Each structure stands twice: as C-alpha cells, then as structure tokens.
Amino acid sequence: MPVFIYVLSLAVFAQGTSEFMLSGLVPGIAGDLSVSVGAAASLTSAYAIGMIVGAPVMAALSARWPRRRALAGFLTAFVVVHAVGAVTTNFAVLFATRVVAAIVNAGFLAVAMSVATALVAPARRARATAVLLSGVTLACVAGVPAGALLGEWSGWRSAFWAVAALCLPALALVFRSAPSGPADATRRHDVSLGREARALRSRPVQQALVLAAAVNGATFATFAYLAVIGTDVAGLPDGAVPGLLAAFGVGAFAGVTTAGRVGDGQLRRGVRLAVYALPAAWAALALTSAHAVPLFVAAVVLGGLSFGVGSTLVNRVMHVASDAPSLNGSFATVALNAGAFLGPLLAGAATETTGDYRAAAWSSAAMAATAVAILGVARGAATRRTVV
Incomplete structure (x- = not known):
C-alpha cells in the first residue's frame, strides 16, 4: 500500500476528530459564548x-486542479478556519468556521478518495479506501474521547488548536509527496464534469x-445519542462515556479493516448478510441498553457492522460510478453525510415524542430496515436484467 495513502488517512483522522468532537464540547461552548445549549449543538x-x-x-471546482494543489489547498484552509474558531468570541463567526471547515473537509475527502484508488491496482481499491476511512474510525476510538478530555481540562478552544496542529504533519507531507497531476492521468485534458454528473442517472448508482x-443514517441516529443512552438509560457515570464511545470506535475500526481486506465494491453474500443483520442488531441494543455490559457489547458489534458495511458501500458507489472518476468520491461523501444529517434528526424527533432515549436505537432499526428493502429492490432489478 503506498505510504501516501497513510498520509491522507492522518489528515482524515484530524478532520474526523473535528467533525465528531463537538458532542463533548457543547456545554463549554455554550457557557463561554453565552448562547443556549441548543444553539451550540x-x-x-x-x-x-x-x-x-x-x-x-x-x-x-478542483477536478482540473493538480491533485497536490487541491489537497494542500483544502487542508490549509481547514487549519486556518480552526485557528479562527479557536480565538473568536463571536458565535456567528464560530458557526461560519464550522460550515467552511466542513466544505473544505468534504473537498479534501472527495479528492483523497479519488487519489487513493488511482494509486493502486483495481483489486486493491477496497483496501485503499479502507485505509483512508480508518482515519474516521480512529477519530471515534481516540480523537473524540481525547477531544472531550482536552476540552474538560483546558477548555474547548484547546481542542480546536489540537485539530489544527494534527493537520500540520499531513500538510507538510502533502506538499512533499502528493501526485502533481489529476487523480486519473488518462483524463488530464478531458475532464467532462457534465458527463460525470450524468452518472447519477444510473439506477445502480442511485x-x-x-x-x-440509509445505513449511515442508522449509524448516526444512535451514535448521536449514545452518550445519553449510557448515562440516562444504562446509568453509567459521566466518566464512562468516553469508554463507551471508544468501544463503538474500536468496533468501527475492526469493521472498516475487515471490509478493506475482503470487499471489492460488490454486494456479495457476506455484505448482504451484514445489512440484513443491522435491523435486528439495532433493536437488540434498544432492548438491552438499560444494562451496561450488553450496551458495551452492542456498541462494539454495531460499530463493526455499521462501519464495515458503510466502507463497502463507499466502494460500491465508486465501483458503479466508475465513469465519474473525478466526482464519484463526492457522490459517496454526500450520501454518507446526508445519512449522518438525517439520522440524528429522525432520532431527535423520536426521542422528543416518546421521552425515551432508546427511541434513537429504534430509529436506527427502522432506517436499517429501509436499507434492507433497498437492497432487496436492487437485487431484484439485477436479477431481472440478468434474465433479460
């Protein structure tokens, strides 16, 4: 595996830490900037x-840029907005920095996925994607709990400075080692964004x-509420919450690593079985979450299943959208983050309606069941095309 892919994974680790660490920093931000907890959230x-x-x-925008310029530009902007966020006393400015940080994070991840898969042979693309996305899972294992502890000890601003500092080694290595040309050199002079965008019309891509x-929505519907499920439902002390989040992250890392070794972008039997298992697994978490040991076990198992399937589906998107090498990484990024946005919204509505945080896990079960239905439709359509 090219060393540069691990460099990209380091940057993804820092960005993933930034994305998820806010859950542990909300009270500090609210108090320091004199806004409500809801506004900080x-x-x-x-x-x-x-x-x-x-x-x-x-x-x-970056499709025709040299890959080094695109990666370095996105990562530099990410560092700058975190520095601004760390020093501002204005909530509106902080809000704006989070939006800009996310935009450049998305750009970096989309380009990084295209670069990572272009650096290896087709048979190793699933492994390359898994190494890249392991940065996100390691953020769940180490970055998010560390950010929460750092925020508790030194204030939320120190967590922002830490994320900026984490990016600097990766930025230096990007300047030194990143490919200078487009991700796919054969298309250097012929990047047709309109043609690539038309890949979205393909039924397999859709x-x-x-x-x-759907799978990522199910994942984050419960992950967003995992801390309060632990404290309010299972009765865990606040000090045990980082351990619970880390347990989920350990499972996620194992799932992504396994998917990278056995996945190839095809919906093979093992992947289908994992998707079929998700609704029952989320329901089991809802039913057993009042007890600490089953909750920790469920966190590890569901972290593994959810992120393993999610990593495989990223490869699936890039496989079926292979005619869009400049944009297929962005297609996958949008899909994952649409789920990450909608899942917690659904869980929030469910928990407010029922007054029970376990409703978040039931929301995950419902979204996972939707994924099973989608997979059934996709398999039926594939069968019909084969018969015809």
Whole structure:
C-alpha cells in the first residue's frame, strides 16, 4: 500500500476528530459564548450541511486542479478556519468556521478518495479506501474521547488548536509527496464534469447512494445519542462515556479493516448478510441498553457492522460510478453525510415524542430496515436484467 495513502488517512483522522468532537464540547461552548445549549449543538448540523454541499461543489471546482494543489489547498484552509474558531468570541463567526471547515473537509475527502484508488491496482481499491476511512474510525476510538478530555481540562478552544496542529504533519507531507497531476492521468485534458454528473442517472448508482445514506443514517441516529443512552438509560457515570464511545470506535475500526481486506465494491453474500443483520442488531441494543455490559457489547458489534458495511458501500458507489472518476468520491461523501444529517434528526424527533432515549436505537432499526428493502429492490432489478 503506498505510504501516501497513510498520509491522507492522518489528515482524515484530524478532520474526523473535528467533525465528531463537538458532542463533548457543547456545554463549554455554550457557557463561554453565552448562547443556549441548543444553539451550540447546532454547530454539528452546520458541519453536516457543509459536508453535503461542499463535496460535489469542491470536487467539481478542483477536478482540473493538480491533485497536490487541491489537497494542500483544502487542508490549509481547514487549519486556518480552526485557528479562527479557536480565538473568536463571536458565535456567528464560530458557526461560519464550522460550515467552511466542513466544505473544505468534504473537498479534501472527495479528492483523497479519488487519489487513493488511482494509486493502486483495481483489486486493491477496497483496501485503499479502507485505509483512508480508518482515519474516521480512529477519530471515534481516540480523537473524540481525547477531544472531550482536552476540552474538560483546558477548555474547548484547546481542542480546536489540537485539530489544527494534527493537520500540520499531513500538510507538510502533502506538499512533499502528493501526485502533481489529476487523480486519473488518462483524463488530464478531458475532464467532462457534465458527463460525470450524468452518472447519477444510473439506477445502480442511485441505489448504492440511497443504500449508503440509509445505513449511515442508522449509524448516526444512535451514535448521536449514545452518550445519553449510557448515562440516562444504562446509568453509567459521566466518566464512562468516553469508554463507551471508544468501544463503538474500536468496533468501527475492526469493521472498516475487515471490509478493506475482503470487499471489492460488490454486494456479495457476506455484505448482504451484514445489512440484513443491522435491523435486528439495532433493536437488540434498544432492548438491552438499560444494562451496561450488553450496551458495551452492542456498541462494539454495531460499530463493526455499521462501519464495515458503510466502507463497502463507499466502494460500491465508486465501483458503479466508475465513469465519474473525478466526482464519484463526492457522490459517496454526500450520501454518507446526508445519512449522518438525517439520522440524528429522525432520532431527535423520536426521542422528543416518546421521552425515551432508546427511541434513537429504534430509529436506527427502522432506517436499517429501509436499507434492507433497498437492497432487496436492487437485487431484484439485477436479477431481472440478468434474465433479460
């Protein structure tokens, strides 16, 4: 595996930490900037929206840029806005920095996925994607709990400075080692964004995108509420919450690593079985979450299943959208973040209606069941095409 892919994964780790660390920093931000907890929590939604908007826009704008310029430019902007966020005393400015950070994060991730898959042979593309996305899962394992602890010890601003500092080694290595040409050299002088965008008309691409959004929506519907499920439902002390989040992250890392070794963008039997298992697994978490040990076990298992399937579906999107090498990474990014945005919204509505945080897990089960239905439709359509 090319060393540069691990460099990209380091940057993705820093960006993933930034995306998820807000859940542990909301009280500190609210108190320091004299805003409500709800307003401070809206910073998470701002980031998700920025990712959704930023992925296709930034991928399109940078399609003809040299890959080194695109990666370095996005990463530099990411460092700058975190520095601004760390020093501002104005909530509106902080909100704006989160949107901009998400936009450039989305651009970096879209370009990085295209670069990573272009650096390896087709048979190793799933592995390359898994290495890249392992940065996100490692952020769940280490970055998010560390950010929460750092915020508790030194204030929320120190977490922003830490993310900016984490990006600097990757930025230096990007300047030194990134490919200088487009991700696909054969298209250097012939990047047709209109033609690539038309890949979205393909039914297999549409099905892969909706399936990825549904699975990721189920994942983040519960992940957004996992801390309060632990404290308010299972009765865990506040000090155990980083451990619970880390347990989910350990499972996620194992799932992505396994998917990278066995996945190839095809919806093979093992992947289908994992998708079929998700509704029952989320329901099991809802039913057993009042007990600490089953909750920790479920967190590890569901982290593994959810992120393993999610990583495979990223490869699936890029496989079926292979005619859009400059934009297919952005397609996958939009799908994942649409799920990450909608899942917590559905879970929030469910928990407010029922007054029970376990409703978040039931929301995950419902979204996972939707994914099963989508997979069934996709398989039926594929069968009909084969018969015809």
